[in-house]
Amino acid sequence: MLLVALGIGIVAVIASAILGPKRRGSRTKLMAYESGNDPEGGVGTGQRFPVHFYLVAMLFIVFDIETAFFYPLAVAYQKLIPFAFFEAITFVLLLLVGYVYILKKKVLEWA
C-alpha cells in the first residue's frame, strides 16, 4: 500500500516534469515570492524563529509519550479494574502537575 501510494506520487511528479513546458526561467521568474521585491531575510540569512515552535514540539513529545503509555492501559483496562483506575488516576495527576506548571509559566501563550 505504501509502495503504491508513494509510486503514484513519484509517477505524477515525473509525468509533470516531462509533460510541462521546459523553458529556462529568467532570474526573476525563479526568485522567491515577495510581492515583487527582492526577497529579504530568507532562511539562509540567519533570521530566527520564535522559540514557541520548539516548546510546542517538546511538549508534544512529552504528552505523546503519555498517550503512548495510555494505549496499552486503555486496551487492557476492563481486565484490570478497579485497580487500574487508581493507577490511571495517579498517572494523570502526575501529568497534570506538569501541565499546570506549563500553564502557570505561560508557555502556551502566543503573544
Added chain:
Amino acid sequence: MPDWLATLLISLLKAVLVVLGLLTTFAYMTLVERRLLGRMQLRPGPNRVGPMGLLQPAADAIKSIFKEDLNVTLADKLVYTLAPIVAIGMALTAFGGLPAGPARSLFGENPWVYNLDTGILALLALTSMGVYGIFLGGWASGSKYPILGGLRSSAQMISYELGMGLSILGLLMLVGTTSFQGIVGWQAQNGVLFLFQALGFALFLISSFAETNRTPFDLPEAEQEIVAGYLTEYSAIKWALFQMAEYVNMITASAVMATLFFGGWKGPQFLNALIPGISDWPLVWLIAKIAFFLFVFIWVRATLPRLRYDQLMRFGWKLVLPLALANTVMTAAFLAFRGQGGLWFLAVLSFAALAALLVMSDRVRVLWNQPTVRREGEMSSAGGD
C-alpha cells in the same frame, strides 16, 4: 501460481484500486466542494465544463500536469521534490487499513488492503508522518513565508494530534481492542459509540478539522495572511499533490469518524426489521457516512470564520487536551464503579458533558449575551489565563 504470489497480487490490486478510488474521490470532492460552496452562497458553482461541471476535475488535472514544473532558485532540490510525495504517500496509505465490510465480502476477498490489530495506532503514526511532508515542503522552499507557514502548520498538526490521540482513549477502554474490525463488531452489538462517547467524538471532530488544515483551522494556508503557507513556492503537480493530500486526509478522517463512532460499514440495526439484511449491505453504509462527514467539512467551511493563530493553539492545548483527558477519566471511572448501571448511564453522562461544553462555549454564550468588545484571552479555557 504459488499461494503467496496470489495473495501479494491481490493485495497489490486492492491497493491500486483504493489509491485510484481515492484520487477520483479527491478530484470530485474539489468539484463538490465548489458547487456546494456556491449553493450555500446562492450562486451556481462551476457548471461550464461538461454537464453540471462534471468534467471540471479532469480539466483541472490536465491543466496542472501540463503546467511548467518550476524549481525555485533557493529551493533545496531533493527535499523540495520529495516533500509532496511523502505527503501524498502517507495520506493515501492511512486509508488502506479501514474495513469496508465483513471479512471475505469483496468477491471472496477481504475488503481492506491491510488489517492490523493495532489499526488505530498505525493510523495515528501515518498522520504524524504527514506532518513531515508539510514541514519539509515549507523548509525546502528556501523562503521565509513557506517556512513560517510550514512551522505553523506542523505545530498546529502535532498539537491537535495530541487531542486526537487522547479523545479516543475512552472509546478504547470501552471496546478493549485497537483493531477497526473489533470496534465495528462491538458497535454492532452494543450500539454506536457516538452515544457513549459524545464528548470524545466532539473532540475528535474538532481535532480532525485542525489535523487536516481545514477551516476554521486553515490559517497556515490563509491566503490573506501569510501568502499561502508552505505551498507558496510550489507549482504544477507538486502543488496539486499537496492539495490532494489535504483532501485525502479529509476523506480518511471522515472514514475514521464513521468507523470509530458511527458503526463503520454496519448500518443501523433497526432497519433490519423493515428490510432484512439491509444493515450488512457492503460499502453502502460506509460511503454514505463518509459522504455525510465530507458534507460537514464543507458546510463548516462555508459557515465559520477562521481562528487567529494564538487562539488556535490556546484552543488546542487548553481546551481540547484537558477535556480529552477528562473524558478518559470519566469513562475510566464509569467502567471501574459502574455497579448496576448499564451503558446508558455513560451515554447520559457523556451527552451531559457535551451539553455543558456547548453551553460554556463562546458561540452559544454570544446568543444571549450582548456582544461586547472582548479582551484577549477571554476565550473559554480550562486552565485559565
